[in-house]
Amino acid sequence: xxxxxxxxxxxxxxxxxxxxxxxxxxxxxxxDNVEFYRKRMDEHGVKPEDIKGIDDITKLPYTxxxxxxxxxxxxxxxxxxxxxxxxxxxxxxxxxATVVGYTQNDIDVWSECVARCMTMAGVTKxxxxxxxxxxxxxxxxxxxHYGAERLGAMVVPMSTxxxxxxxxxMVDFGATAIACTPSYLLHLSxxxxxxxxxxxxxxxxxxxxxxxxxxxxxxEIETRLNITAHDIYGLSEIMGPGVACDCxxxxxxxICEDHFYPEIIDAKTLEPVADGEIGxxxxxxxxxxxxxxxxxxxxxLTSITHERCECGRTxxxxxxxxxxxxxxxxxxxxxxxxxxxxxxxVDVEEVTPHYMMVVDRxxxxxxxxxxxxxxxxxxxxxxxxxxxxxxxxxxVIQQALGISAKIRLMGPNSLKRSEGKAVHVIDxxxxx
Amino acid sequence: xxxxxxxxxxxxxxxxxxxVLQVLKDNNINIVSMSLADTTxxxxxxxxxxxxxxxRDFLLKAGFSSMLTDVLIVKVPHTAGSLQKILSIIAENDxxxxxxxxxxxxxxxxxIVVKTNALDLACKVLKSSHIExxxxxxxxxx
Numbered sequence: 001x002x003x004x005x006x007x008x009x010x011x012x013x014x015x016x017x018x019x020x021x022x023x024x025x026x027x028x029x030x031x032d033n034v035e036f037y038r039k040r041m042d043e044h045g046v047k048p049e050d051i052k053g054i055d056d057i058t059k060l061p062y063t064x065x066x067x068x069x070x071x072x073x074x075x076x077x078x079x080x081x082x083x084x085x086x087x088x089x090x091x092x093x094x095x096x097a098t099v100v101g102y103t104q105n106d107i108d109v110w111s112e113c114v115a116r117c118m119t120m121a122g123v124t125k126x127x128x129x130x131x132x133x134x135x136x137x138x139x140x141x142x143x144x145h146y147g148a149e150r151l152g153a154m155v156v157p158m159s160t161x162x163x164x165x166x167x168x169x170m171v172d173f174g175a176t177a178i179a180c181t182p183s184y185l186l187h188l189s190x191x192x193x194x195x196x197x198x199x200x201x202x203x204x205x206x207x208x209x210x211x212x213x214x215x216x217x218x219x220e221i222e223t224r225l226n227i228t229a230h231d232i233y234g235l236s237e238i239m240g241p242g243v244a245c246d247c248x249x250x251x252x253x254x255i256c257e258d259h260f261y262p263e264i265i266d267a268k269t270l271e272p273v274a275d276g277e278i279g280x281x282x283x284x285x286x287x288x289x290x291x292x293x294x295x296x297x298x299x300x301l302t303s304i305t306h307e308r309c310e311c312g313r314t315x316x317x318x319x320x321x322x323x324x325x326x327x328x329x330x331x332x333x334x335x336x337x338x339x340x341x342x343x344x345x346v347d348v349e350e351v352t353p354h355y356m357m358v359v360d361r362x363x364x365x366x367x368x369x370x371x372x373x374x375x376x377x378x379x380x381x382x383x384x385x386x387x388x389x390x391x392x393x394x395x396v397i398q399q400a401l402g403i404s405a406k407i408r409l410m411g412p413n414s415l416k417r418s419e420g421k422a423v424h425v426i427d428x429x430x431x432x
Numbered sequence: 433x434x435x436x437x438x439x440x441x442x443x444x445x446x447x448x449x450x451x452v453l454q455v456l457k458d459n460n461i462n463i464v465s466m467s468l469a470d471t472t473x474x475x476x477x478x479x480x481x482x483x484x485x486x487x488r489d490f491l492l493k494a495g496f497s498s499m500l501t502d503v504l505i506v507k508v509p510h511t512a513g514s515l516q517k518i519l520s521i522i523a524e525n526d527x528x529x530x531x532x533x534x535x536x537x538x539x540x541x542x543x544i545v546v547k548t549n550a551l552d553l554a555c556k557v558l559k560s561s562h563i564e565x566x567x568x569x570x571x572x573x574x
Contacts (some may be wrong), residue, residue, distance in 0.1 A: 374441075379497040381439030381476050382530055382547075383469055408473050410443045413495040 003119035003151075004112070008313045012306065020053035020259050022286035027051045027060070030292050033078040034138045036071055037206075037294065050332065054261065057284060062295045065098060068237065073099040079289045089137040090236040090268035091335040091402065094343045097137070100236050101290040107146065109287055110239050111257040114147020114232075117245030120254065120311075121230035122205045123177045125152030130173075132166060132180035133210060133333070135159045139240030140210050140333065144179040147242055153177070162185075164189050174202045179241075181333045182208040182217050182229070186364035189224040201225070207232050209241050210333035211429045216280045218250075231320070237296055238283045244318060249310045252317030259287045263295070264304050264317055278303045280325045281318060295308065299326045323432045329425065331359060332366045334403050338424045341370060344400035348393055350378040354415045360428040368405040370397060376412055433567050434502040434551050436484040440477040441497040444470075452477060455494045461487045464574050465545060467533035480505070480535060480545060482572045502551055505535055505566040506558060508542045515544065518563055522548065525557045 010018070016296055028048040029039040041047070044061045051059065068076060069092050077084065081341050085104050089097040102110070123129060129148045133140030141159055156173060158166050159179075164242045167188065169175065178185065192198050203225055209232035221229045233253050234241035243260050244253035253260050254367050264279040265272055273279040281298045285291075301322040308314050329336045338357060353372040359366065372393060380386060386409060393407045416423070442448045451467075456463065462482040469476040481487045484500055491498035508514050522529060528549045535543035543566060548554045555565060 369512070374497065374498075376492065376497050378551055379439075379441045379499055381437075381441070381478060381499060381501050383471065384475060384530075386441070386476070388473065408443070409441075411448075411495070411497045414443055 001119050001122070002312065003116040003123065007256075008116060008254070008315055010258075011316060012314060015257060016054055018258055019286060021336050022258075023054050023057060023261065023284065024048075024051055026284070026286050026288075026292055027294070029289075030078055030294060034076060034292075036067070036076055055334070057261065057263070058297065060284075060294050062270065062282065062297050063293050064297050065093060065299075068098045069093065069096055072096045074101065076291050076293070078292050079103050082289055086142075087137075088139045088142075088236050088240065090139070091337065091340065093337045093339050093426065095340075095400075098237060103289040103317050106239075106288055106290045109259055110143060110242060111146040113239065113259060114143055114242035115150040116256060117230075117232050117242050118147055118151050118153070118177075118179075118207055118226050120245045120247040120298060121177070121207045121232075122228060122248065123148070123151060123153060123207070127151075127176045127205075128156065128159045128173055129177040129179060130156045130166060130170060130175045132158045132160060132178060132184065133241075138334075139234070139236045140179075142233070143240035143242060144207065146175075148179070155315065155380040163188060167195060167197055170203065171197055171200045176202050177205045177207065178203060179207040179209075179232075181210045182213040182221060182231075182365060183211065183223055183332075183361065183364050185229070186217065186224075189221065190363065193224070198225075203227050206230065207245070209233060210328040215320070220271075233318070235298060235300075237291075237293060239288070243283070246317075247309060247311040247313065251309055252305060252319050254309065254313050254317055255316045257315045262304060262318065264302070265297075267299075267301070267358040275305050277304050278322055279399055292398065295326075299324050299328065301325055327425065329357070329359060329427065331368050332368070332403055334401070336368075336401050336403070340400050341397065341424070344396050345372060345393075347417055350374055350389055351393065352412075354417075355425065356415050356422055358428070360424045366429070368403065369408055370405045371408045371410050371415060373410045373412055373415055433504075433555060433565050435480070435505050435545075435568050435571055436500045437503040437545065437547075438475060438479040438481050438484045438487045438491075439499050439501050440479070440491060441474045442471055442477055444475065449475070449477065451494075452491065452496060455490055455496070456481070456487060459486065459490045461490070462574075463488075464571060465533070465535040467531070467545070469531065478531075478533070480571060482574065501547065504546045504548070504551060504554055504558075505571065506544050506546055507564040507566065508544055510542060517561075518558065519546075521557055521561050521563070522546075522554055523554060527554050527557075 084101040086102045135141030206229040232245040234243040244255040261284040263282040267280040302318045352373045356371045358369040465480040530547040532546045
């Protein structure tokens with residue numbers, strides 16, 4: 001099944017023509033409405049009239065997450081506040097969140113894209129889908145929700161945090177699809193198995209995203225639950241989930257290219273790389289009104305192909321992600337930067353700047369332990385005092401990251417010092 | 433009279449306790465008594481030693497978080513109920529015990545190391561009940 005044949009199966013020439021028209025319009029729109037872009041383009045010596053087609057995109061400067069931070073909260077919005085109908089936010093590299101805004105048209109486009117992706121996963125209006133991403137500032141919950149409604153499916157807005165209720169309803173409602181993180185789905189499969197419910201579910205399909213996963217995990221999920229599992233990709237800066245998804249052939253993720261123009265660049269030289277070569281994924285939101293971004297560097301590493309897929313879609317496809325070109329971690333679906341931990345610990349006078357984040361996966365759920373060295377003069381020889389300090393740090397970290405971490409206090413000089421760039425992360429999960 | 437206890441925070445890592453003891457050995461510090469409060473992640477080593485200040489300094493230099501804590505060392509006669517008597521005096525005076533452990537000294541009496549939230553008061557009330565506490569001089573001569 002294909003949701004929007006016209007757009008998803010358009011010939012490459014027609015697509016290029018459409019993207020060209022949209023880019024020309026977009027560049028004029030941001031130049032006229034976003035001071036940041038007007039200045040940046042002027043500095044760069046490029047005017048809207050220099051952009052005549054999609055191939056001219058390389059004349060435009062890049063946008064990064066730091067630009068969003070520097071213009072916090074609404075500095076990159078192109079639409080006036082009266083036209084913004086929704087806000088979402090994700091983790092910033094330090095302290096402040098990355099804020100994005102949507103016009104009604106943006107929400108409609110987003111719903112359309114998610115509906116396309118869910119169709120790739122075999123979901124139709126006859127399905128009952130449990131959305132088990134977090135609802136709120138995170139784009140996962142509401143993004144999947146609106147897309148599934150657009151599709152006409154029966155949506156069960158589970159959100160996160162109650163596996164027992166979720167598995168019970170999965171059985172009682174006869175849910176046929178689920179949208180959640182792949183690690184959570186693996187966890188759910190164990191809950192279902194332990195409760196003897198595996199042969200009572202009617203699940204057919206899963207739309208998994210918000211964190212990187214491997215082919216091995218897909219096989220595991222599909223075998224355990226006897227379903228097909230699909231990889232949905234997105235990021236709030238560009239839209240949220242629904243930027244790309246893989247079809248039944250699992251031959252890469254189809255990008256909704258009529259809305260998000262992809263480029264792959266060398267993360268060091270910033271020059272474009274050829275199809276099939278691994279580089280950093282860059283998107284230009286060619287139809288977005290609320291917060292349109294030009295050449296936004298996602299920092300996700302992948303490769304691209306423009307060949308037609310067996311499913312009939314002609315849209316560009318990106319391969320499974322190979323890692324990040326920055327130090328961002330995705331823990332339980334939440335973006336975490338070591339710099340956030342560093343900034344949070346500065347406010348705790350008892351600890352030194354020496355810390356180590358240990359990320360692991362236990363029973364398919366991500367765990368985060370933060371080891372911190374306590375300043376010698378703040379040690380106490382009472383368990384109660386140590387526990388109080390541990391709790392204080394845990395609270396500060398929870399507030400900064402939005403996820404809980406286990407805090408382990410360490411003696412002085414017990415964490416390894418590195419001679420070059422400090423290493424602050426040990427990730428024992430094999431995600432790429 | 434209070435006595436200085438040498439306390440060391442040790443994260444749970446194989447061989448870490450041995451490293452602490454090695455530093456004390458190398459610097460000729462004699463351990464009179466010890467207790468280890470252990471949790472899954474760390475241990476709190478509490479030591480009564482002959483030279484607590486020196487012990488703390490050597491450990492700090494060797495990279496351990498060591499500190500000195502005031503404690504009482506109370507003599508407990510070898511008769512039934514003597515420990516109970518000491519604890520009830522402490523409790524009657526609204527003093528909380530943070531922790532305690534035994535001190536092994538060859539003599540006719542046993543001793544306990546006690547950390548309370550009000551050491552001076554504890555000292556006073558025990559004295560007025562004719563219960564003896566050990567002095568730092570007595571400890572360093574052990």
